[in-house]
Amino acid sequence: MEKRIGTGVSCFEVVIDNYYHIDKTKIIEEIFNDKEKVKLFTRPRISGKTFTLNMLKNFFDIKESENNKNLFRKLYIEKSLVMKEQGKYPVIFLSMFHIDSEEIFKYKISEIYGEFFYIRETLDEADTKIFNKICFREEECVYNYSLKPLMKMLKKYYNKEIILLIDEYDAPLIKGHKKGEYEKFYKLLDWFYGEILNENEYLKFSVITGVENFKFNNIDDICSYGVLDNKYSEYFGLTERELDKILTDFNQIENKQEIEKWYGGYRYGDTKIYNIWSVLKFLSKENEFTVYWHEGGSENYFIKYMIEKFSFETSLKKLSEGESIEVNFEDTITEEKIENGDSFFTFMISRGFLAIEKKLSGNKYLVKIPNQEVKKFFEKLFIESFKKEKSKHGIRLNLEYL
Numbered sequence: 001m002e003k004r005i006g007t008g009v010s011c012f013e014v015v016i017d018n019y020y021h022i023d024k025t026k027i028i029e030e031i032f033n034d035k036e037k038v039k040l041f042t043r044p045r046i047s048g049k050t051f052t053l054n055m056l057k058n059f060f061d062i063k064e065s066e067n068n069k070n071l072f073r074k075l076y077i078e079k080s081l082v083m084k085e086q087g088k089y090p091v092i093f094l095s096m097f098h099i100d101s102e103e104i105f106k107y108k109i110s111e112i113y114g115e116f117f118y119i120r121e122t123l124d125e126a127d128t129k130i131f132n133k134i135c136f137r138e139e140e141c142v143y144n145y146s147l148k149p150l151m152k153m154l155k156k157y158y159n160k161e162i163i164l165l166i167d168e169y170d171a172p173l174i175k176g177h178k179k180g181e182y183e184k185f186y187k188l189l190d191w192f193y194g195e196i197l198n199e200n201e202y203l204k205f206s207v208i209t210g211v212e213n214f215k216f217n218n219i220d221d222i223c224s225y226g227v228l229d230n231k232y233s234e235y236f237g238l239t240e241r242e243l244d245k246i247l248t249d250f251n252q253i254e255n256k257q258e259i260e261k262w263y264g265g266y267r268y269g270d271t272k273i274y275n276i277w278s279v280l281k282f283l284s285k286e287n288e289f290t291v292y293w294h295e296g297g298s299e300n301y302f303i304k305y306m307i308e309k310f311s312f313e314t315s316l317k318k319l320s321e322g323e324s325i326e327v328n329f330e331d332t333i334t335e336e337k338i339e340n341g342d343s344f345f346t347f348m349i350s351r352g353f354l355a356i357e358k359k360l361s362g363n364k365y366l367v368k369i370p371n372q373e374v375k376k377f378f379e380k381l382f383i384e385s386f387k388k389e390k391s392k393h394g395i396r397l398n399l400e401y402l
Contacts, residue, residue, distance in 0.1 A: 044352030194218025265370030
């Protein structure tokens, strides 16, 4: 192959120019034609969420539209009617991944204002004052309501509605809980997201990604697409057709059965899915079957937290021995569900540790460990962690692997 395998590269432009890539541009067409204004995609870590948002930004962004147009040559979207929308909209891309304090949140918002500094000279006196307050992080600025004014300014400048892309929207809640500040971060995000997503006349549409579907009180209308949904099911991870193509291209088709055993076993909606990170790692590491998945992605803090607080030893032992178990899958996550342990298996499914085998009734599902890679990681992560030590409860879990 002329292009090498790239892992951990989420920049669409870099991948297209330098690495082997799989054409997932049909999602652009589907998102644009989707009547839902605010869409949330929840998937396990390192399954292509950030890459997808970068692709959307490159496609729709009015800045450098001509240069970006060349990135989509010979891809599905080039022949789509939606291609006429390429480079037509101002795009705001906000990653929440590193936000673990109010100061970093303020810095991130001011950084976004800095990306559009060129519009400052066209603003009237009132808007210039607002722009300066946020861009230069003046003390009296209220950042909960800071992004909507920029959207208003961009709408006036371009006479176009804004496309808003938010990556890792739930990351600050995880970091906040770890610091004992969950409620503080929840309130911040609840008002921030509510302000920019509800009845926003400057918004064309918004695409949001995360791992969990947290319930926010101030977000009125958001359409969530998770691992249970058929719609958009083929765009995150590798489908079987895509796996066949990549294995054929790299002369590895004879390894398909073993790859399925090690890195398959997932199902999003009715679509059979393989772990894209691990398959690409396998192809780039001289075809060695081993555990790759844990090398990237975010920490599994909530899983660790709930294992320490509650007893799941019997269920986890059954899973590690190859059995399936019956669990509830929660539609949304709340602090109450975290604190009483109800969300544990939802976290396990949404983070890719467990795969749904079949639906039973209501919110009940039969789940299992999806593949050999997760089984080995599972044994290390959980079963070895159940080493009993003295504590005030009589049991303490050794969680050194989390």
